Amino acid sequence: MPDTTRPAGARHSSSILVTGAAGNLGREVVNRLHAHGARVRSLVRHQTAARTGVESVVGDLTDPTAVRAALVGIDAVFLIWPLLDSAPAHDLVAELAAAAPRVVYLSSTAIDDDAARQSDPIVQVHAEMEALLHDAGLRPTVLRSDTLASNARGWTQQLRVGDVVSGPDVARTAVVDERDVADAAVAVLLTHHDRPDHEPHVLTGPEVLGRDEQVALLGAALRRRLRFQVLPADQARSRMLADGRPEHLVEALIAASVRRPRTDRITDHVERLTGRPAGTFAQWAVDHAAEFGR
Template identity: 40%
Template sequence: MLTLVTGCRGRVGSALVSLLHHGDHAVRAASRNPAQLSLPAGIPSVPCDLDDPDTFAAALEGVDSVFLYAEPSHIDDFLTAAQAAGVEHIVLLSSSSVLAPDAASNPIAASHHAVEAALTASPLTSTFLRPGAFAGNAYQWSGAVRGGHPVDLPYPRSQTSPIDEADIAEAALAVLTDARLRGTAYHLTGPESLTAAEQVELLAASAGSSATVNAVSRDAWKKSVSPFVPEEIAEALLTYWAATDGSPAEVTGETEKLTGRPARTFAAWATEHAAAFRP
């Protein structure tokens, strides 16, 4: 069984490639720029740009299963090529945002929702992994924490259950290698609900930083991120944080169900990645 892993420059895809390889599962790493990948010895790589249908056929040749990122622009072409290649199973890295009532129009959820819809309409067997907030989202605060500066938060009490990307990769490994787990959707979370402020405190403690939290207005935060966050995304994030302000995030236990062990805590993630936040 040969698995094609797309998006291998990402933290989940790169971790999954290594897990498959070390488990003696045949794997092919795919990326828009495969020459830039840093892969364990013995893993073949192939160009596969989800924005370019001309790259699909060669990447999928001889492939039995695919780990797919949620890029909707040419999803129908990708599924046509997958069927022609004889692919049996696709595991989609989706998002728990698709569970929202406005998923089809929400700018954060829309791409995941569109790809899920295409896969649902396809005859191919598909499995959806729906993680919530990634632990790695905390890198957005690394500059402030390194410098010992306040981290500006519009909703410091907004809660998530951040999941370690390594746990997502292990969940993907499980559904790719155990046929009994195929064909359903899994809402993946970390093991606990934490406020944004609590996450910053854990990062600062692990890194030995004096960084604290500074509550700011919606407009001030939106202005500060405007050079790199589109306005519609910023508004969607603010709406989400407002809705979860002071409300515990759901902890599903689906991560443990797939990996067979407790999900990694955010505190453990902060300790493991402390170098990125250390003054």
């Protein structure tokens, strides 16, 4: 999928800090910013291979000293909060408020703005992070993303040994290509706003899919007969723990699979920000088929 053209009003001299830069989405954001000629600084927890034109800073978002150093000379921040607890983010938000960059925060489409409490711990943290940023006066631009297509990489190990993907039965969702989310984020980061966006941008793919449909589409791309096997919550929990996932993350994922409501919401916000429609999961599967072996 090609990158979008340079956004209108792009500030070529922008200095942008990307958090979560080593992750599936963060890497895509860094690549696009660099291609657009922005000065990019990535914040990573572990040293990565050096890239020409991209400054890499090793640090943790929960370490105020590291955050303060990473923010020096920065105009904008792409923020991904990696923890299932918003309490450690208070120091981060204080550092952001002191440095006063533009903040683009990656959140979740599952947030219910009318609910006193969100459906599960993952969505609850996103809601709390949005509130923290707003309360600090940062006036963030919020990108609420649906399920990222890149989450399917979590099936890689199962598909290397068989044709069955098993896991909890989660709510159907408008799966969105992480490359589209990255393009949307870059469009916002590189465009000067005299006024902040008061409403979140809700980023979805073009169709609502269940896990079984995603697996079938991936199978078509791989030319294999794949199927999805639903596991009861207890079995899904045991499998994820046996795979080495942290217990608190497993419990959050199980809660999300049980309590997150189904939705058929599809928006055109990707197209509004990037100038082109969101891509399909089927195309994502074709583009990434080689990653799944066999």
